Amino acid sequence: MELLSELREVKEKKEPSKIKDKYEAVNQNTNELQMLFSGLFIGYKKFISSQDAQNCSFTPSCSEYALQAVKQQGVLRGMLNGFDRLTRCNSLSPEKYELDPETQLLKDPLTL
């Protein structure tokens, strides 16, 4: 019976705790500026991105990529890298990226 009960197991969603659990970069802050960017990211994900349909072509998403870039490359270089990613987020050159079979999105992780 235990095996059968797993067939239709649906758990109630708890959105607020999800963002911090889902995105590792949010929890990796070394100074106040990084905390500010993490806060902006959480706010964006919670109030703006949550109302959007799937529009980003990449995995990780542009916002997550920008957050990682700011944290690893500093504010100026990280933001420039984030803007560069936004200009590439258009699905016009899918042949240049590998496809993630799970999400069916183009893979473009941050490389230093």
Added chain:
Amino acid sequence: MQKILFVLAISLFSSWSVFSQNVEETYQFAEEQLKLGNYNNSLLAFERAIFFEDHTSADTYTKLADVYFAAGNQERAIRFYDIAYFSENDPDLKNVIIFKKSLAYLQLENYDQALISLTSINSFQNKTVAQKKTFYKTLTYYLKGDFASYHEQLSQYTADQNIEGKDELLLHNKWEKKAAKIKPNLAMWMSVVLPGSGQILYGDWQNGLNSLALTTGLIALYINYIDQFSLIEAYLVVFPWFERYHKGGYLRAKENAEEKIDLYRSKAYQSLLKLHPAMLK
């Protein structure tokens, strides 16, 4: 010379003290391992015993299939339930095997095959078997999502068993009614007309108000652009953003309603399983 003597001594010693396990002991070991939850050991022991046995009984094949079932290898379990079924002569035991086989198909989410298996149940003169068959069919149709057939089977089952007032059934009916009341398309169209209302309709206040605030803000920005610049500029700059978040909102309203249905159906299903747990053994 010393080495030869040592080897001889060891060989003689081992021949005195070690005895091979016979088939009955191997079966006993297999069953002990099954009870302890050591499925791999149990499987190895059963297969070893079957290999050395002259004639394997249907009961042994059923036990082997049970171990595969418990270990999560349903394909192998079904294969051995089939062998057991054809080796068995007792019609009651044949029924038991079929019920187990249909449970294995349910685990594989192969609902049509589970229903096909249940047709082999011989329930002509056995009311209990007939009721069990109806219960299994009820579960299968529910999991399959064929709710018309499910309702038909459930009403037949409850009429036969006379369990109208049972708590689990009442709970099941409560969740079922809640699931039936939810209309994903209504939520979607409400959010098309008034953003956020579809989410609020089914209790998702946070996303509903969020969507309402976001789209209202974009409409205000749109009007501001018309006032400050021009209609064309407002259409080119703000409208794509409005369209994007408006569409996201109404699709999310539909998704939210569908998730709610899944949640209620899950609860209804759990109550259905608890209705007569003994039936699933």
